[in-house]
Amino acid sequence: MQQPRNRQFTLAARPNGPARLNDFSLVESEVPALGDGQVLVRNTLFSIDPYQRNLMGNGSSEWPTIAIGEPMGGPTIAVVEGSKNPKFGVGDHVQTWTGWQDFAVSDGSDLRKLDPNAAPLSTALGPLGLTGFTAWYGLTRVHDFKPGGTLVVTGAAGSVGSMVVQLAKRRGLRVVGIAGGPEKTAWLTKTLGADEAVDYKADEFEAQLERALPDGMDALFENVGGPIFPVLMEHFNQHAKMTICGTISDYSEAEPPQGTNYLPRLISLIHYRFISIKAFATPYVMDTFPDFLAEVTPLVANGEVIYGEEYVDGFSELPATLLKLFGGKRSGKKLIVRND
Amino acid sequence: MQQPRNRQFTLAARPNGPARLNDFSLVESEVPALGDGQVLVRNTLFSIDPYQRNLMGNGSSEWPTIAIGEPMGGPTIAVVEGSKNPKFGVGDHVQTWTGWQDFAVSDGSDLRKLDPNAAPLSTALGPLGLTGFTAWYGLTRVHDFKPGGTLVVTGAAGSVGSMVVQLAKRRGLRVVGIAGGPEKTAWLTKTLGADEAVDYKADEFEAQLERALPDGMDALFENVGGPIFPVLMEHFNQHAKMTICGTISDYSEAEPPQGTNYLPRLISLIHYRFISIKAFATPYVMDTFPDFLAEVTPLVANGEVIYGEEYVDGFSELPATLLKLFGGKRSGKKLIVRND
The missing domain is CATH 3.40.50.720 (NAD(P)-binding Rossmann-like Domain)
Structure with a gap:
């Protein structure tokens, strides 16, 4: 009687640009042995998703990649073939993260038990995954x-x-x-x-x-x-x-x-x-102006915040003073024109 | 006795690029007459701020601009010279939005009364403005x-x-x-x-x-x-x-x-x-997965959402199937590899 073997596609190389077939190696090993508390699963369906390119590295992604020689990652649907974990029994259907291999063992924490009567099993890789x-x-x-x-x-x-x-x-x-x-x-x-x-x-x-x-x-x-x-x-x-x-x-x-x-x-x-970018402009949020004044007026009155003011004399200086703002040469003091 | 006149810098032209002095015209007119409910203010300080370039138009701004011939806009500090509005008395200090002119009338709704003892008046254009x-x-x-x-x-x-x-x-x-x-x-x-x-x-x-x-x-x-x-x-x-x-x-x-x-x-x-942009990635937000399942499982089970699945047979097809995702040629069905 022939023992089943565990086929795995491992990452052989990180692609430069699009992934290539020879970035993967097909290797065979023994089916992993079942330890205490563990579950042995056999993968029956593998989901193929764009983010898997990111797992291979050398792309735009900044998230974790898999190591060279490790099995390619991704979600699968599997059936439990052996269990030393009271939460799973042989024949249970599960969704796993064990990737591109026939068999894998898990401590059960990353397995999601599926009810084949609730929805087709494959939906756990798609609309319900x-x-x-x-x-x-x-x-x-x-x-x-x-x-x-x-x-x-x-x-x-x-x-x-x-x-x-x-x-x-x-x-x-x-x-x-x-x-x-x-x-x-x-x-x-x-x-x-x-x-x-x-x-x-x-x-x-x-x-x-x-x-x-x-x-x-x-x-x-x-x-x-x-x-x-x-x-x-x-x-x-x-x-x-x-x-x-x-x-x-x-x-x-x-x-x-x-x-x-x-x-x-x-x-x-x-x-x-996960950067979030927002903008605002004061004319649209003036309802909060009283809150601002309540908080900052004592700071200004008590000299606890520093502010620079630079005065220019004369109504006729208004246009030239505005133009000064855009040369990039002046210091950052608040420009105020005093009427004459 | 000479009557005071009202000097105004009006917008003469919209600049192409940086503002120029001749984008403004200095004009004089009579001091506006005071109507019922109105306040006559005389501007004493004018704030010069970068956003005023936006008011002139022809720049990157998408916000309202002032019309050609109108006084240049902006916040000012003013003193009340006349009032037919019970909320304001002659001599009151106010912050206004009346822009580059000596005098203006207001119905009072855009005037902020200032207490000269709380903080210097000019701060209403700066740290308290x-x-x-x-x-x-x-x-x-x-x-x-x-x-x-x-x-x-x-x-x-x-x-x-x-x-x-x-x-x-x-x-x-x-x-x-x-x-x-x-x-x-x-x-x-x-x-x-x-x-x-x-x-x-x-x-x-x-x-x-x-x-x-x-x-x-x-x-x-x-x-x-x-x-x-x-x-x-x-x-x-x-x-x-x-x-x-x-x-x-x-x-x-x-x-x-x-x-x-x-x-x-x-x-x-x-x-x-005021566009806001945020990103997310599922591995970082799995705590909400049960909420998702509770909402969407009945939709899938009852056929109320449509999902496409495309099956490929054979463990050995995994790498080639991933590569298919990036050609831009395939339809949008979920790709699943069936183990053999």
């Missing part, structure tokens, strides 16, 4: 996307994007999906229920977008990044909100953008470091 | 800047920046100020109490910045924009927060940046439209 979760989290927990506003979704025909479209429609948003080619855009509107779909590969992309956004864009769910973002950003309405959950267009870029084109770099930094 | 308010609001109401983190302030020796430095120190932040020239940087650390100051005009700017940010940058209060931002952004820590309250470096730019350098354009758009 990270894919669906990504759409849900980005729509509900990052920003508060208000019903009635227009949400643009890039990569809208992708697995995350198509969930975003549907969940956003259920939340009462007007949804405009961006996808490549007439087949995908038709699917977005006719099957998924998007209000409009725009084909970024079409010659008339910008005109299509104009027509789809007569009242601008209140929210952007960005899965893609890359060259269409500068076109989209011109449509932002005031107080628009943007959620970045992926920048697949640069996952394979080994180098940050060079020269003066720093926009893709900023988008990547926001993505990998 | 929009300048201080801008610093306070950006530090306390836009983001929640946590004590202990490192805040970088650009334009730190400017009137807003110097208030940011001081108020941030009081909130327990470590403060690094950016300014131009050794005199300003010395003022930042020695007088205002900044922990570090970095001279953006110095040849060793990038090295100075490295030394000032050994643990990276948790927050950025951006007053300037322009070419130093791409240098600063590389220092963002995860979950860093950025507040944009001004982009003085481009106020005089008549055209959005051309070609592929869209970063300054994005920063301007965020500024003028």
Whole structure:
């Protein structure tokens, strides 16, 4: 009787640019032995997702990568083949993070038990796995996307994007999906229920977008990044909100953008470091002015904050004084013109 | 006896690029007559602020501009010369928005009465006016800047920046100020109490910045924009927060940046439209996964959301299947590899 062997695809090399087949090695070893408290799982389904390129390293990602020689990572559906853990029994269906190998042992903490009667097992890799979760989290927990506003979704025909479209429609948003080619855009509107779909590969992309956004864009769910973002950003309405959950267009870029084109770099930094950027302008927030005065007036009155003032005499000096601000030569004192 | 006249600087032309003296006209007219409920004010001090360039139009700003022929706008300190409004008496000191003219009438709604004993009147144009308010609001109401983190302030020796430095120190932040020239940087650390100051005009700017940010940058209060931002952004820590309250470096730019350098354009758009951008990644937010499942499982189980799955057979197909994701040619279905 032949013993089963454990096939693994391990990382052989970090790609320079797009991943290549020979970045992986197929190796075989013995099925791992089961220790106390452990569960032996056999993987039956493997999810293939863009972020797996990031695990390989040498790309734009700043997140952890897997080591050379380690099995490629990723979520799987598995069946329990052996258990010395009271929480799991042989035959249980689980979602694992054991990656590209036939067998693996786990202490159970990273296994999610699945009920095959609740939904098809494969959905734990898709709409009920990270894919669906990504759409849900980005729509509900990052920003508060208000019903009635227009949400643009890039990569809208992708697995995350198509969930975003549907969940956003259920939340009462007007949804405009961006996808490549007439087949995908038709699917977005006719099957998924998007209000409009725009084909970024079409010659008339910008005109299509104009027509789809007569009242601008209140929210952007960005899965893609890359060259269409500068076109989209011109449509932002005031107080628009943007959620970045992926920048697949640069996952394979080994180098940050060079020269003066720093926009893709900023988008990547926001993505990998969860930077949040907001702006404000005082005319729009004057309701808080009394709170400000209550806090800062005693500081100024008691000389606890330092402020510079520079006076210029004479009404006629007003224009020249304004012009001084923009030469970059003056010190930072507050410029005040005294009337004569 | 000679009647006083009302001098006004009106907007004569919208500048192309930096403002010029001949964009203004000095005109004289009669002192406006006082109507019922109105207040007649005489301006004694005029504040000169960078945003006034935006009022002139033809710049990067997307906010309202003043009309050609109208008096130049801006905050002033004034004294009440006449009143038919029970809330104001002759001799009262007020802060107004009446701009570059000797006299103006107001219904009183835009006048802020000032107590000359609480603080010097001029402070209502500076630390107790929009300048201080801008610093306070950006530090306390836009983001929640946590004590202990490192805040970088650009334009730190400017009137807003110097208030940011001081108020941030009081909130327990470590403060690094950016300014131009050794005199300003010395003022930042020695007088205002900044922990570090970095001279953006110095040849060793990038090295100075490295030394000032050994643990990276948790927050950025951006007053300037322009070419130093791409240098600063590389220092963002995860979950860093950025507040944009001004982009003085481009106020005089008549055209959005051309070609592929869209970063300054994005920063301007965020500024003028109050766009907020956030990113997330599922490994960092898995605590909400149960909430997601509770909401979306019934939708999937009942067929209320559509999801595509595409199966590939065979463990050996894993690498090739991952590579397929990045060609841009495949449809958006979820790719799953079935083990054999």
